[in-house]
Amino acid sequence: MTHASGLLLGAALVAFSAPAAAHAAEDIPGKLILEMRLRSETVDQDGFSKDAQALTLRTRLGYETPAWNGFKLLVEGENVTALNGDYNSSTNGKVSYPVVSDPEDTELNRAQVSWTGANGDAVVGRQRLILGNARFVGNVGFRQNEQTFDAVKASFRPTRDLAFTYAYIDRVHRIFGDDHPQGEWDSDSHLLQADLKMGAGQVTGYGYLLDFETAPTQSSATWGARFAGSRPLRDGLSVTYEVEAARQTDYGAAPTAFELGYVALAAGLKGKTRWVAVGVERLDGDGRRGFGTPLATLHAFQGWADVFLNTPVGGIRDLNLRAGATLPLEAPAGPLRVQAAAHEFSDDDGSMRYGREFDVQVAAPLSKMVSAELKAALFDGARPAFADRTKVWLTLEFRY
Numbered sequence: 001m002t003h004a005s006g007l008l009l010g011a012a013l014v015a016f017s018a019p020a021a022a023h024a025a026e027d028i029p030g031k032l033i034l035e036m037r038l039r040s041e042t043v044d045q046d047g048f049s050k051d052a053q054a055l056t057l058r059t060r061l062g063y064e065t066p067a068w069n070g071f072k073l074l075v076e077g078e079n080v081t082a083l084n085g086d087y088n089s090s091t092n093g094k095v096s097y098p099v100v101s102d103p104e105d106t107e108l109n110r111a112q113v114s115w116t117g118a119n120g121d122a123v124v125g126r127q128r129l130i131l132g133n134a135r136f137v138g139n140v141g142f143r144q145n146e147q148t149f150d151a152v153k154a155s156f157r158p159t160r161d162l163a164f165t166y167a168y169i170d171r172v173h174r175i176f177g178d179d180h181p182q183g184e185w186d187s188d189s190h191l192l193q194a195d196l197k198m199g200a201g202q203v204t205g206y207g208y209l210l211d212f213e214t215a216p217t218q219s220s221a222t223w224g225a226r227f228a229g230s231r232p233l234r235d236g237l238s239v240t241y242e243v244e245a246a247r248q249t250d251y252g253a254a255p256t257a258f259e260l261g262y263v264a265l266a267a268g269l270k271g272k273t274r275w276v277a278v279g280v281e282r283l284d285g286d287g288r289r290g291f292g293t294p295l296a297t298l299h300a301f302q303g304w305a306d307v308f309l310n311t312p313v314g315g316i317r318d319l320n321l322r323a324g325a326t327l328p329l330e331a332p333a334g335p336l337r338v339q340a341a342a343h344e345f346s347d348d349d350g351s352m353r354y355g356r357e358f359d360v361q362v363a364a365p366l367s368k369m370v371s372a373e374l375k376a377a378l379f380d381g382a383r384p385a386f387a388d389r390t391k392v393w394l395t396l397e398f399r400y
Contacts, residue, residue: 033062033076034400039144043087043098045389046381052087054100056080058144060109070115078109080144080177091179098389102144105177109148120156127151129167130297131193135244135264136208136222138297143175147295149187161197166190172212172295186213188252201229201241210294211252218294221251224262230270240277242266248291260284260291260315268322276323284348285315303343303357305377307386315348334365345386355381355388371397 036059043052062076082104088094089103112125129149131137140147150171157163172185192207204226211219224246230238246262261284268277281302283291290311302308302318324339339361345354357380363373375393379386 028063030066031064032400033060033064033074035060035398037144037395037397039102039396040392040394041087041100041102042392043100043389044391045098046387048096048098050086050097052098052100053084054082054087054089054102055084056082056102056104056144058102062110067116070117072114072116074110074112074114075108076110077107078145079106080104090176101175103177103179105145105179107145107173107178109146119158120154122152122154124152125150126173127153129153129169129191131165131167131191132204132206132226133228133300134297135301136206136293137191137295138300140175140297140299142297142299145175145177147175148173163195165193165195182215185215185218187211188213198229200231201227203227206246208295209251212294213253215294216253216255217289218292219250219252219254220248220258220292222246222248222262226264233269236272238270240266240268240270240275242279256288258286258289260286260289262291273327274323274325276321278321279318280320281318282348283311283316285311285313287313289313290315302345303341303377303379304359304361304375305357305379305389305391307355307357307379307381307389308345312347312354312385314352316354317346317348317350319344329364333367334371336362336364338362353382355379355383355386369398369400371399373397 036057038057041054059079060076062074064074065072080102085092086097087100088097090099090101091103108126110126110128112123112127114123115121126148128139128146129137129151130139149169151167151169153165153167155163155165169187169189169191172187174183174185176183178184188211190209194205196203206224208222224244226244228242230240232238242264244264248260248262250257262282264279264281266277266279268275285291290313292311298309299306302316308316320341320343322341324337327336327338329336341359343357345356346352347354357377359377361373361375363371365371373395377391379389381388
């Protein structure tokens with residue numbers, strides 16, 4: 001099957017099969033979960049004789065029961081099918097192609113019991129965990145096979161503006177699938193977080209104690225705090241600000257001792273339809289390892305080309321400028337969302353350049369249930385360890 005014909009076939013599946021199934025399920029009590037995401041990803045990377053062309057279709061089907069005394073049961077399966085397999089999925093052995101981390105897989109994505117009360121909630125079972133801005137704990141939702149957790153999570157809200165969250169993680173189901181040697185991590189990890197809303201913004205304090213028996217070098221203890229908010233300058237225009245700092249040390253099964261720091265600062269302007277922000281993010285390195293974020297939604301940070309999924313041993317400093325706009329379109333489509341970012345990367349003290357990157361994204365809903373997105377990332381490396389690469393994504397998604 002050619003790349004173009006596969007794209008047309010997948011688009012037909014999304015456009016016709018999913019809406020028909022959703023219409024047939026309208027009278028089912030509770031909530032039907034039906035999602036289909038067709039994605040074309042192309043990667044041109046120095047050092048590979050072939051460009052990767054991955055055309056994959058991700059389908060999720062599940063069901064959540066109606067609430068009974070605050071309790072709900074949710075079960076969801078997930079399948080990823082490669083309609084064009086000219087890429088290294090990390091499990092298919094096609095090492096002459098660049099990596100696109102969307103392996104074929106069929107799995108139980110979520111299976112959880114949840115309870116919601118007046119001052120809190122709890123979830124037990126295989127679940128999606130996203131804490132804060134997902135910089136340290138997230139579901140890696142951009143990839144076709146999302147990251148989920150066998151975990152217990154509980155939140156307590158003594159007041160409207162104060163919340164405490166605790167989670168215990170027994171196992172991590174990573175994006176690489178069951179066929180990858182690092183597709184699952186046995187875990188004995190504890191997540192602690194407190195959130196306080198104030199007039200000037202929200203303060204978040206956290207402690208993430210990660211202990212992985214099957215990935216001991218990823219074990220660490222991270223304690224930190226984040227403050228983010230905005231203030232109006234005039235009608236329709238606000239200044240935005242973020243500041244975060246954290247300290248990371250060895251913990252649990254970690255084989256060596258270390259102590260590393262993290263700092264992020266950002267400021268910007270936000271209007272009714274446009275925004276712009278400038279920021280810096282620094283993850284320290286000590287020459288042996290870099291500050292680790294193994295459970296993060298990494299694609300959302302340090303450029304969409306995913307060059308720095310693992311922090312270099314010299315650390316990394318990311319100077320970035322980001323901007324976006326929302327443009328109205330005629331019905332039935334929703335607003336067109338445009339976003340762009342520029343990054344300048346170096347080691348943590350700025351003495352060694354790693355490279356620069358430019359990212360751009362255009363997305364819009366085509367209807368109430370169908371959306372489309374075009375996205376690209378261009379990375380220009382300054383050192384052989386960080387190869388030049390260009391990535392382009394075209395996505396069509398249905399959500400019921």
